[in-house]
Amino acid sequence: xxxxxxxxxxxxxxxxxxxxxxxxxxxxxxxxxxxxxxxxxxxxxxxxxxxxxxxxxxxxxxxxxxxxxxxxxxxxxxxxxxxxxxxxxxxxxxxxxxxxxxxxxxxxxxxxxxxxxxxxxxxxxxxxxxxxxxxxxxxxxxxxxxxxxxxxxxxxxxxxxxxxxxxxxxxxxxxxxxxxxxxxxxxxxxxxxxxxxxxxxxxxxxxxxxxxxxxxxxxxxxxxxxxxxxxxxxxxxxxxxxxxxxxxxxxxxxxxxxxxxxxxxxxxxxxxxxxxxxxxxxxxxxxxxxxxxxxxxxxxxxxxxxxxxxxxxxxxxxxxxxxxxxxxxxxxxxxxxxxxxxxxxxxxxxxxxxxxx
Numbered sequence: 182x183x184x185x186x187x188x189x190x191x192x193x194x195x196x197x198x199x200x201x202x203x204x205x206x207x208x209x210x211x212x213x214x215x216x217x218x219x220x221x222x223x224x225x226x227x228x229x230x231x232x233x234x235x236x237x238x239x240x241x242x243x244x245x246x247x248x249x250x251x252x253x254x255x256x257x258x259x260x261x262x263x264x265x266x267x268x269x270x271x272x273x274x275x276x277x278x279x280x281x282x283x284x285x286x287x288x289x290x291x292x293x294x295x296x297x298x299x300x301x302x303x304x305x306x307x308x309x310x311x312x313x314x315x316x317x318x319x320x321x322x323x324x325x326x327x328x329x330x331x332x333x334x335x336x337x338x339x340x341x342x343x344x345x346x347x348x349x350x351x352x353x354x355x356x357x358x359x360x361x362x363x364x365x366x367x368x369x370x371x372x373x374x375x376x377x378x379x380x381x382x383x384x385x386x387x388x389x390x391x392x393x394x395x396x397x398x399x400x401x402x403x404x405x406x407x408x409x410x411x412x413x414x415x416x417x418x419x420x421x422x423x424x425x426x427x428x429x430x431x432x433x434x435x436x437x438x439x440x441x442x443x444x445x446x447x448x449x450x451x452x453x454x455x456x457x458x459x460x461x462x463x464x465x466x467x468x469x470x471x472x473x474x475x476x477x478x479x480x481x482x483x484x485x486x487x488x489x490x491x492x493x494x495x496x497x498x499x500x501x502x503x504x505x506x507x508x509x510x511x512x513x514x515x516x517x518x519x520x521x522x523x524x525x526x527x528x529x530x531x532x533x534x535x536x537x538x
Contacts, residue, residue: 182533183211185264186289187255187275190238192223193443194270197291197328199227199349201268204525205532213262215255226351232258248274248310256281265537273307273319280316285323285535292442293329293346293449293467323535326528328446330518333470342531345522348427348447359424362432366503368393369429369436369453371403371444385492387415389437392496394419396503401429427451434509435502437495440464445471452516454508456498458482475511478502 186202188194195216206212206229214224214231219238224231234254235247251274259282268287269275279286311319327334327341334341370389386402393400402421404412409422426444430436430451438444440459445467448455455477457468471477478498482491489497502508 182266182537183213183262183264184266184268184532185213185215185255185259185262185275186229187215187267187269187272187278188220189217189235189251189272190220192220193441194291195220195223195227195229196349196443198268198289199229200347201289201326201344201525201529202229203227203349204529208526208529208533213258213264215258223351227349234258248277248307252277252310266532266535274310276319276322277307277310277314277316280319281314284537286320287324287326287532287535288322289326290341291328293333293446293470324531330449330515330522332515332518333474335470342528343522344528345524346446346450346519347525348430348443348450350426350443350447351423352425352428353423355425355428358420360428360432363399366396366398366434367401367432368398368499368503369401369403369424369433371424371426371436371438386412388492389495389499390416390419392492393499396500398434398503401433403429435499437499440467442467445477449476449512449515450519452509452513454502454512456480456495456502458495474515476508476515477512478508 184205186198188198202212202214212230214229215234216224216231217238218233218236221231221233235251255274255278259278263282264284266285266287267275267279267282268289270289270291276286325339325341326344328344328346331343370386390400400419401424402412402416402419403424403426404421405423413421426447430448430453433453435456436448436453437456437458440457441464445455445457455471457464457471457477458480459465459468465479468477468479472479478501480495480498482495486494
């Protein structure tokens with residue numbers, strides 16, 4: 182079977198679809214990943230065969246502005262490589278493509294944020310493309326795959342086939358300190374691949390590091406080269422640089438980050454409680470889901486607690502998580518739930534059984 186995975190936006194999406202795409206490839210199916218140019222390097226890093234369809238990164242909520250360009254690129258691709266199945270996310274573009282090709286469409290949600298239902302709104306956005314291709318209406322997905330743990334799925338979430346989360350990130354040459362747990366507590370600060378960590382108005386990375394080391398914790402900072410170059414000189418002996426998150430996470434007692442979906446899911450998988458400082462609406466959705474379950478605390482740097490600076494609020498949240506075992510206990514419950522969900526290879530069998538023309 183030939184399976185076309187369509188993605189756009191963040192590198193996290195590449196890492197999110199990689200387990201299912203790899204499972205399909207390992208089972209002998211032909212796969213292609215249709216992606217934006219900024220995502221090609223990430224696809225190569227995790228060993229997925231990828232084709233560039235647009236030069237710019239697709240941004241969430243811009244489906245109506247980019248739909249024609251993306252759809253035309255996918256139509257051209259499928260003229261020479263005709264899939265038997267199309268896998269996509271929330272964007273309606275791959276769903277239009279599948280309807281035009283008369284092949285099944287599978288929706289694969291790659292993150293742990295609760296999913297709403299924008300069906301009618303998205304269909305209205307894509308209406309011109311439906312008319313252009315003579316597609317009367319968009320059929321429902323043949324299967325909806327969701328890696329969000331059922332306990333975090335909000336009321337009103339559409340029915341879905343749960344799938345186990347497996348972390349997939351860029352790797353590097355490992356050092357023993359990356360995969361061994363220290364004698365004391367360890368705190369990880371990271372922003373994933375999206376932004377400079379804690380580059381937030383009113384916050385100081387140096388102050389936070391001092392607060393954490395003052396509690397006796399070892400501090401690691403997972404950072405892209407630009408962030409390491411910017412912050413490294415002011416942090417003294419703190420280790421800062423690229424660290425594979427799936428490797429270091431099991432050695433940590435707390436993680437501080439902006440609410441990236443891949444970051445949050447990988448930490449949950451390792452049973453690590455989190456303090457989340459969201460820098461956009463998506464990160465806030467992740468933070469609210471986890472904090473509502475009791476596995477994290479959310480701090481809004483723009484609305485610090487009365488009588489405290491943003492730095493003091495963040496530091497107080499870190500101390501609360503480190504001193505209260507309930508956060509780790511609730512996170513372990515989520516990790517245990519994830520471990521019971523069907524693996525990608527098992528869900529793949531359901532894809533293989535879908536009726537095709």
